[in-house]
Amino acid sequence: MRFGGHHAAVGVTLKADKIPEFTERLCRYMDELPPEDFIPRVEVDASVDLSELTLSNVEKLDLLAPFGQENVSPHFLAHGVMMAGGRAVGVDKNHLSCTLTDGMHSLNCIMFHCSSVQALLHCGCALEAVFELQVDTWKGRRSVKAVITSLTPLSPCAALEACLEDADKDFVTGLIAAGMTERDMCDMPEWESPESDRMMWQQRAQTTPQAFRQDLIQAFLGDGVLHDSQQQTLDLLGAGHSVLTIMGTGRGKSLIFQIHAAELALGKQTTSLFVYPLRALVADQAFHLERTLGSFGITIGVLTGATSLPERAQIMTDLANGELDIILTTPEYLDFHKDELAQISSIGFVVIDEAHHVGTSKAGFRPSYTRLGNAIHCLGDPQVLAVTATADAAVAQEICDAFKLDEMVCDRAERANLHVVDQRNSKKRERYLASLVAQGEKTLIYVNSRMESVALVRQLRKQEPHIASLIGFYNAGLSRLERARVEALFREGGLQVLVATSAFGEGVDIPGVRHVVLYHLPFSEVEFNQMSGRAGRDGNEAHIHLLFGKGDVSLNTELLHGIAPDHDEMAQIYRSLRALQQTSGQAFFALDEDEVARRATRLFGNTVTPSQVQLGVAVFEELGLVETKADETQGSRVKQSVYVVDYKGKVELSDSVQYREGLDEFDSFMSFKDWVLGSSADQLQDRIRHPLLPYDNNGEGR
Incomplete structure (x- = not known):
């Protein structure tokens, strides 16, 4: 054996009869080498x-x-x-x-x-x-x-898989496999309110209020503490003042009024009313409040246009009997039902969320905000907390005048750790997202519908096999127990990537989120701020990736159109219901939304969807044009029967709270999309990082 032409080459000369022995000895030598020597290696610089x-x-x-x-x-x-x-x-x-x-x-x-x-x-x-x-x-x-x-x-990591609990992996995989198909709700465990001894908590709130406050803070923040502006606002509320608090996204405005309302409920048996700008926000907040404050025996109710008439009646009865501590509602509902609320309930504390709308409502945007001051006066002028992240000097003054506020707290803290990555209108957002998720950092991805959350999580798990078990989804279609478990997994690291709708927003405080991705165009500035504010809550560097674009406008418009059909489509639905009533031969007839949608589309031209029929029936019932009754439950769905009243008068659709809320949310989106698509990346980053205050750092008015 000798070297060849150079030291990297080798040649072998041996007799032919020695080849078997040579082969045997060479194989024996190779067998003694460690397995890793046979794995091809590439040196990376x-x-x-x-x-x-x-x-x-x-x-x-x-x-x-x-x-x-x-x-x-x-x-x-x-x-x-x-x-x-x-x-x-x-x-x-x-x-x-x-x-x-x-x-x-x-x-x-x-x-x-x-x-x-x-x-x-x-x-x-x-x-x-x-x-x-x-x-x-x-x-x-x-x-x-x-x-x-x-x-x-990229391939699945065996070490990672071994570190994850099999039960958690099976749970997430099962959710994704089921998706948004019809699930047998009878097999799902019902949500049970946390057990609590209300009398014990009442006694603690009344005898040791400071200790009780610490209990509340721990329930919301764990080992966290209130920052100065939160503490200042609570001190002012505790002294009986009505306050305007201006505080940036993610700084904990909600925590202030949730703590104060809990102290009033158990310490003074006082009912609170929280007014939120969006119905979706009301539903999400009710879910989180029931989970957190339910353990203290505090009861929560929801009153919006989407609340059925029987549910409204029950909530009003509970209010009259003093059995509800906190009511969540919308400006439109309070505007329509202020007198009814004033007659049966003594509300001692009112919260106006996103109060800056008071300053824009005079231009016809969300007109119910203009009338909130009068509504609160009808309730007996209770204590008020107005909160917002954007109020210049003029808007702040309008808010204070409208609600008779005597104190103002301005939180000047900036979230300079947040950075906007502007990829709006990119034609490659799927590939961008795949490359971002592949890095394996804690990432929260927002989409605008439940179906999209399932579709995208399936796509990402296919594209990212190395971390597929760490990718999950969250939306309001999950049961309460499922939502709680998904949130816990994301918080504790069992999930690293979460595809979610806006249901995963305000009230969810998870540190360590390095990336928030706005994959679709949000529906409002409120959602934009809430979603962006989930990033970097631990104070470390975090990025907000804007992947939405003009192409999302039509999708959002279509979704909103489903909750606020135009006048002609509502007329089509009503006429179809009347025709079915006339041919039914009985007072009530079984409601088949699909059949009504097909009939309305066929007879009158414009396409009507089953969801619009369902919305139409609810609006017509609120206006007294139809009556409904529940039939037997079929699977997870309650079938309805409908009776169309022989009504000869004229009604306005806008007299329905549910329809008015839908119209106002549509108007909010149209205004928001012009702003968010037309603003520069620096302007959007500035909005996310710090609040718009009445005065700059030099005390000059804005």
Whole structure:
């Protein structure tokens, strides 16, 4: 045995009859080598982002030349990239030409003698690429190109899988498999309010109020503490003042009035009324308050246009009997029903959330806000807390005048750790999101419908097999127990990536979220602020990725149209119901929303959906045009029978709270989308980072 032409080559000369012995001894030697010696290795010099691979940067690699056996060309690693435009090339189709992308930046690549071309072309998941870089010149144009050494689909991590609880993995996988299909609610465990000894908590609130406050703080914040502006506002409320508090997104405005309302409920048996701008926000807050304050024996009720007439009657009865501590409602509902509330209930504390709408309502935007001052006067001028993140000097004065506020708290804290990444209107948002999620950092992704949350989580689990078990979803279609468990998993690390609707918003305080992704266009500025505010609540650097664009406007408009059909569509629904009533031959007839939608569409032209029929029936019942009664429950759905009243008069659809709320939410979206799509990235970042205060740091008015 001797060296060949150089030290990297070797030649062997031996007699033919020695070949078996040579083979046996060589195999014995190979068998003694450790298994890791047989795994192909690629030496990587640096991990890079595709954004770093500019022409000028790559040209600087020539400073390291010449490259050869003793000075190998550097190899770079790109993790979690996606492949686009891949194709097999060459006479034998065994070379791979492709583009690697992270959704923002792209890299043209070639991989020679690729044994897995077809598998890579069809894998559809995130990749790990090792490559050398060079500068190509074609027709006078210079560009960066990569010669790939290794291109591997990311695969499940056995060590990670072993660290996760099987029960948790099965739970999340089961949710995703079921998706938003009809589930047998009878098999689901019912939500049970936390057990509590209300009498014990009442005694503690009345005899040791400071200790009780600490109990409340611990229930909401764990080991956290109130910051100065929260404490100042609570002190003013405790002294009987009505207060305007201006505080930035994510600074804990809600915590202030939740604590004060709990102290009033158990310490003084006083009922509180929380006025929120959106019905969805009301529903989400009711869920979180029931979970947190229910353990203290505090009772919660919801009154919005979407609350059925029997439910409204029951809540009003409970209010009259002093059995409800906190009511959540909308400006429209309070405006319509202020006299009724004043007659049967003594409300001692009112919260106006997003109070800056008072300053915009005079221009016709959310007109119910203009009348809230009168509504509160009808309730007997109770104590008021108005909260917002945006109020210049003029708006602040209008708020104080409308609600007779005598104190103001301005929180000047900035959330400088939040950074906006502007990818609005990107045509590659799916690839951008895949590359972001592949990094494995704690990420919260917002979409605008329940169906989208399920569809996107399925897509991401396919694209990111290495962390598939850490990707889940959250929406209001889950049962209360399921929502609580998903939230706990995301908080504790059992999930690292969560695709959610706005249901995962205010009231959810989870530290360590490094990325918030607004994948779809939110429906309002309130949602935009709430979603963005989930990032970086631990004070460390965090990013808010704006992936929505103009193309989302039509989708949102369609969704909102389902809760606020126009006048002609409502007329179509009503006429179809009347026609069915006339042919039924009985007082009540079984309501089939699909059949009514088909009839209305066929007879009158405009497309009507079953969900619009359901909304129409609720509005007509509120206006006294129809009566309904519940039939037997079928699966998870309660069937209704309808009777169309022989009404000869004229009604206005806007006299329905539910319809008015829908119209106002539609108007809110139209105003919001112009602002959020037209503002610069710096303007949006400025809005997220700190509040708009009446005075600047020098005391000058704004």
